[in-house]
Amino acid sequence: MFFLPLLLGIAAYGQIDTSRIKYVELPDSTEIGTPLGEATNKEIGPKGGSIRSADGRLEFIFPSGALDQNTVISILPVTNFAPNGTGVAYQCEPSGIRFRKPVEVAFHYSDEEAEVCPPDLMGFAQQDHTGKWSILDYNGWDSLNKTLKGSIEHFSEYANQNKLQLVPRKYELQVGDTLTLHVCFRKNYVSEPRLDTNEVANWFVNNRLNGGGEYGIINPFFPQWHYAYAQYFPPNVLPSKNVITIQLQVLISQNNKATVKTFTSRIILFDEYKVLITDTVESRVGEGTFVADSGTFIARVTPSAINVTNVRNYPPYSFVKHKPPFGKIDILIKEDCKGSVNIGISKPNGEQISYSQASFIETDKPRKVLITFDVAENLAFRYHYQLRGANMPIEMMPMVSVPSLVSFYVNGEPQKYQIDANAVSPYTIYVRRNQHESFHFPRQ
Numbered sequence: 001m002f003f004l005p006l007l008l009g010i011a012a013y014g015q016i017d018t019s020r021i022k023y024v025e026l027p028d029s030t031e032i033g034t035p036l037g038e039a040t041n042k043e044i045g046p047k048g049g050s051i052r053s054a055d056g057r058l059e060f061i062f063p064s065g066a067l068d069q070n071t072v073i074s075i076l077p078v079t080n081f082a083p084n085g086t087g088v089a090y091q092c093e094p095s096g097i098r099f100r101k102p103v104e105v106a107f108h109y110s111d112e113e114a115e116v117c118p119p120d121l122m123g124f125a126q127q128d129h130t131g132k133w134s135i136l137d138y139n140g141w142d143s144l145n146k147t148l149k150g151s152i153e154h155f156s157e158y159a160n161q162n163k164l165q166l167v168p169r170k171y172e173l174q175v176g177d178t179l180t181l182h183v184c185f186r187k188n189y190v191s192e193p194r195l196d197t198n199e200v201a202n203w204f205v206n207n208r209l210n211g212g213g214e215y216g217i218i219n220p221f222f223p224q225w226h227y228a229y230a231q232y233f234p235p236n237v238l239p240s241k242n243v244i245t246i247q248l249q250v251l252i253s254q255n256n257k258a259t260v261k262t263f264t265s266r267i268i269l270f271d272e273y274k275v276l277i278t279d280t281v282e283s284r285v286g287e288g289t290f291v292a293d294s295g296t297f298i299a300r301v302t303p304s305a306i307n308v309t310n311v312r313n314y315p316p317y318s319f320v321k322h323k324p325p326f327g328k329i330d331i332l333i334k335e336d337c338k339g340s341v342n343i344g345i346s347k348p349n350g351e352q353i354s355y356s357q358a359s360f361i362e363t364d365k366p367r368k369v370l371i372t373f374d375v376a377e378n379l380a381f382r383y384h385y386q387l388r389g390a391n392m393p394i395e396m397m398p399m400v401s402v403p404s405l406v407s408f409y410v411n412g413e414p415q416k417y418q419i420d421a422n423a424v425s426p427y428t429i430y431v432r433r434n435q436h437e438s439f440h441f442p443r444q
Contacts, residue, residue, distance in 0.1 A: 029131040033078030033089045033157060045070040053077065058090050058158065061104040068100065082125045082133055082159040084184060086113050089159035095129070102151040107138075107160045109146050115264040116169045117162035119143065121193055121252070124150045127157040135161075163193050166248055166265040168442040175271050176412055176433070179232045180441045181218075181246060183263070193254040200251040200260055203230045206244060214239040214365070218246060234269055236412050237366045242269040242302040271301045271410050272434040277403050279340045279427035283383045284395075288322040289329050291381050293339030298434055299358075299371065301410050306358035306369050311343050316381060327387035332394065338378040341427065342401035345374045366411035375404045402427045 042051040048064040053075045060073065071094065080089040086109070109119055124136040140149040148160070164185040173179050185193065203218045205211030211218045214235055221229040228250055244267040252261045278294045293316040300307045316339030318331035333339075362368035380399040385392045408415050408431040415431040 028133055030081035030083075030127070030133065032127070032129075032131055033081055033091065035091075036077045036079060036088055039074045039076040039093075041072055041074045043070050043072050051075060053090060055088070057087060057108050057160075059106040059108070060092075061106065062099075063101050063103070066099045066101040066103055071097070078157065080159050082127070082161050084162040084165055085125065085159045086116070086122075086162060087160060089127070089157055091157045092155040095155055098154050099152070102153055105150045105152055105158070107148045107150075109148065109160065111146075113160075114146070115262075117165045117263060118261050119146070119148060121163045121254075121261065122148055123161045123163050124148070125159045125161040126152070127159070129156075164252070164261075164263065166246070166263045168265060170266050170268070171440070171442060172268045172270060173232075173234055173440065174436060175234050175238055175269055176236045176435070177234065177437060178439050179234075179267065180439075181230050181232060181248075181265055183228045183248070183250070193252050200249060201228050202249040204245075204247040204249070205232070207247075215241075215244055232267065234267070238269065238271050238301065238303050238410055239365070240303055242304065243267070244269060269302070271412070272436075273299045273301070273408065273410070273431050274434040275299055275406060275408070276430040277341050277343065277406070277427060278430070279402055281340050281380070281397075281399070283318070283331055283381065283397070284324075284329055284385060287324040287327075287329050287385075289318060289320050289324070289331060289383075291316050291318050291331060291333070291339065293317075293341040293380075295341045295343040297343055299369070301367075301369060303367075306360075306371065308358065308371060313338065313342050315339070316341075318381075327385060329386075330384040332382035332384060334382070336379055337381045338401065340380050340399050340402060342376075342378055343373060343403065345376045345401075361407065362409075366409045368407060368409050371406045373403055373406070375401050377401075403429070 037054065040051065040054045044051065044062050044067060046065060046067050046069065048062045048066060050059060050061045051073050052059040055077065058075060074093040076091040077088045078091045080087060082089060105124070109122065120141050122138065124138050125133050126136065127133050136150060138148040138150045142149065164183055166181050167184040168181070171179060201220065203210060203220050205218050206215045216232060216234040219231045219233065228248060232246060234244070246265045246267060248263045249260055251258055274296060276294065276296050278292070280290050280292045283289045283291055295313040297308050297312070298310040300309065316333055316337060318333065358369060358371045360367055361370045377398050377400050380397045382394050382396055384394050403419065406429055408417065408429065412433050417429040419427050419429060
């Protein structure tokens with residue numbers, strides 16, 4: 001069975017209302033994984049042999065006498081639904097086959113996985129055809145070759161699993177938000193690990209105890225029932241690096257031994273802004289009728305990149321400030337009229353090109369970004385002018401669309417910029433942080 005602490009309410013300044021903490025038992029069964037690639041097949045006979053998955057992570061070593069006859073062994077990578085599972089899972093065939101001797105299993109882990117959970121706290125999970133997971137300990141651990149070893153007597157679906165890990169182990173967080181981290185562990189291992197948070201429970205942000213400086217701080221909560229919580233407060237503006245390493249050092253008791261173990265979570269920081277471009281053009285100078293147009297986009301910013309998405313160009317509209325002094329003017333805005341604001345240019349198939357390049361023009365904090373857009377001459381609108389009963393020809397108003405340049409500070413504050421659009425009319429850029437949530441408590 002699995003247990004996951006769910007924090008339903010946290011008071012200000014990191015105080016825990018223990019009456020609102022619940023421990024929810026997770027199911028020990030999940031859906032069956034779906035294929036993620038091609039299977040690896042190999043024929044192995046009574047003399048024994050070995051087979052390794054295509055990604056090199058899972059290996060079976062058959063001793064002499066494990067099989068009665070030549071058998072095609074298959075390893076298929078599938079979605080890993082095992083709680084606290086790492087990487088992909090593997091469906092092995094022939095399903096249900098029984099071996100005459102135990103078959104050795106070797107899982108090869110990565111350095112990143114070892115940082116998330118120490119290898120000696122990883123477990124071996126196998127799933128039957130009903131979706132139920134069984135829990136096994138590995139028999140050995142080879143730190144030099146980064147290999148965990150166990151044995152099986154039949155085939156099913158297999159996955160590597162962390163007995164304990166920080167949740168989330170990886171997360172994208174916007175600066176200015178708040179993230180709660182906690183330890184999640186799988187129970188009912190033969191050698192069940194236990195947290196002793198009353199002895200050691202130290203939190204680090206980029207190797208600094210409790211954090212501080214440009215990478216934010218972490219506020220540990222008072223330990224409750226051998227569980228460890230902490231709340232991470234990132235900076236309000238982007239630091240020089242967007243990958244933040246949060247570590248928990250905690251005393252783990254297992255097999256009658258107590259050792260300090262380190263668990264790692266990586267937080268990817270970003271900032272995001274919604275930018276509104278507005279422009280107003282007088283249709284015929286001095287006649288008092290104007291055409292207004294606008295567009296928006298989202299700029300997602302990290303310390304190393306700026307990405308523009310969600311480009312929206314809205315239909316132009318007209319309004320009258322005063323009656324024309326000499327005649328009458330009608331604005332004609334059809335579907336082919338794009339107005340003066342048109343963010344980016346379109347390919348013939350209609351695919352939007354959002355921008356041509358983006359860069360940092362100031363690297364101090366807060367940073368300033370510059371986004372250069374592709375522009376083209378478009379039909380902005382048409383107008384029909386009548387003077388003393390005489391109909392004049394319908395006039396076309398082609399215009400080079402705006403914006404060509406957008407620049408703003410990544411500082412979290414609302415901003416407004418006036419831009420001279422080549423003497424046609426000034427357009428205005430409004431910038432505000434595109435805030436999502438302020439508090440994040442990810443669940444397993």
